[in-house]
Amino acid sequence: MGDKVHYSELGLVNTRDMFKRAVGGGYAIPAYNFNNLEQLQAIVGACAETSSPVIIQVSKGARDYANETMLRFMAMGAVKMAREMGSNIPICLHLDHGDSFELCKACVDSGFSSVMIDGSHLSYDDNVALTRKVVEYAHAQDVTVEGELGVLAGIEDEVVAEHSTYTKPEEVEDFVRKTGVDSLAISIGTSHGAYKFKLKEGEQVPPLRFDILDEIERRIPGFPIVLHGASSVVPEYVGLINQYGGKMEGAVGVPEEQLRRAAQSAVCKINIDSDGRLAVTARVREFLAQNPGEFDPRKYLGAARKELIKLIKHKNQAVLGSAGKA
Numbered sequence: 001m002g003d004k005v006h007y008s009e010l011g012l013v014n015t016r017d018m019f020k021r022a023v024g025g026g027y028a029i030p031a032y033n034f035n036n037l038e039q040l041q042a043i044v045g046a047c048a049e050t051s052s053p054v055i056i057q058v059s060k061g062a063r064d065y066a067n068e069t070m071l072r073f074m075a076m077g078a079v080k081m082a083r084e085m086g087s088n089i090p091i092c093l094h095l096d097h098g099d100s101f102e103l104c105k106a107c108v109d110s111g112f113s114s115v116m117i118d119g120s121h122l123s124y125d126d127n128v129a130l131t132r133k134v135v136e137y138a139h140a141q142d143v144t145v146e147g148e149l150g151v152l153a154g155i156e157d158e159v160v161a162e163h164s165t166y167t168k169p170e171e172v173e174d175f176v177r178k179t180g181v182d183s184l185a186i187s188i189g190t191s192h193g194a195y196k197f198k199l200k201e202g203e204q205v206p207p208l209r210f211d212i213l214d215e216i217e218r219r220i221p222g223f224p225i226v227l228h229g230a231s232s233v234v235p236e237y238v239g240l241i242n243q244y245g246g247k248m249e250g251a252v253g254v255p256e257e258q259l260r261r262a263a264q265s266a267v268c269k270i271n272i273d274s275d276g277r278l279a280v281t282a283r284v285r286e287f288l289a290q291n292p293g294e295f296d297p298r299k300y301l302g303a304a305r306k307e308l309i310k311l312i313k314h315k316n317q318a319v320l321g322s323a324g325k326a
């Protein structure tokens with residue numbers, strides 16, 4: 001374990017102000033997952049260029065992969081990089097899907113400015129108790145907390161959920177009041193990973209359950225809602241991956257129009273991981289197939305980073321509406 005550090009020393013901010021502005025402004029803050037240098041450079045560079053506030057988020061698996069101390073310095077470097085680009089965008093470092101009080105505490109202590117405690121698989125009362133405990137610890141350091149009600153299907157790092165359970169709107173007021181969370185992740189039909197919907201030939205992606213979202217918004221007006229599993233699984237990338245030796249048949253995501261609609265509502269944080277992974281894999285596969293003699297990682301990771309920058313700018317400008325909102 002490293003030394004204790006407060007996020008403000010790293011130049012980071014929590015989500016409170018970002019969300020307040022996003023809820024009133026009809027857009028959503030992008031929350032991009034990262035676990036390596038090129039991803040972080042691309043996220044921060046693209047958000048600085050489009051002047052978008054940003055949440056850089058790490059899952060438990062990414063934290064194990066990248067090393068906690070390394071992450072802290074990467075986040076600090078990301079803030080410096082944005083400032084050197086002449087940009088003052090707010091940057092939040094967030095733990096995605098924290099699964100225990102201990103993990104959330106460790107992240108608060110190591111400079112995260114926001115944490116998610118995901119007790120959605122627990123009983124309602126246990127979810128409330130665990131979330132409350134994390135909120136008490138985090139708020140003492142002015143770190144914001146995201147809770148979750150309802151279960152998303154799919155694969156999130158090593159965590160697999162077979163079936164989704166939609167959020168029950170009748171639980172949200174009580175949950176928010178008892179736990180003191182700053183934002184709430186809900187389940188309205190999205191799922192983690194690249195295979196979100198099993199479609200038969202000619203079938204369209206079913207619409208998200210906007211009726212549930214509307215009912216939640218009616219019960220807790222103005223409260224920040226978070227949408228997980230929000231990658232579009234960009235068909236161009238799936239095509240490139242399959243063209244250059246990959247095998248990703250039937251990969252489907254959430255159409256951009258539906259995400260745009262969500263971003264204009266009470267949804268003020270949209271989580272995107274799979275699309276970034278696909279962009280990187282597509283360009284790396286293509287590059288290596290077209291340049292079989294090349295062995296400099298900067299070449300193929302450079303191509304991946306360039307694509308990621310393009311993807312993130314597009315998301316900020318055309319999907320989430322966060323461009324120009326910093």
Ligand code: 13P
Nearest residue numbers: 193228229230231273274
């Ligand atoms: P995707 O797999 O759709 O990118 O979702 C990521 C996510 O919700 C991370 O918490």
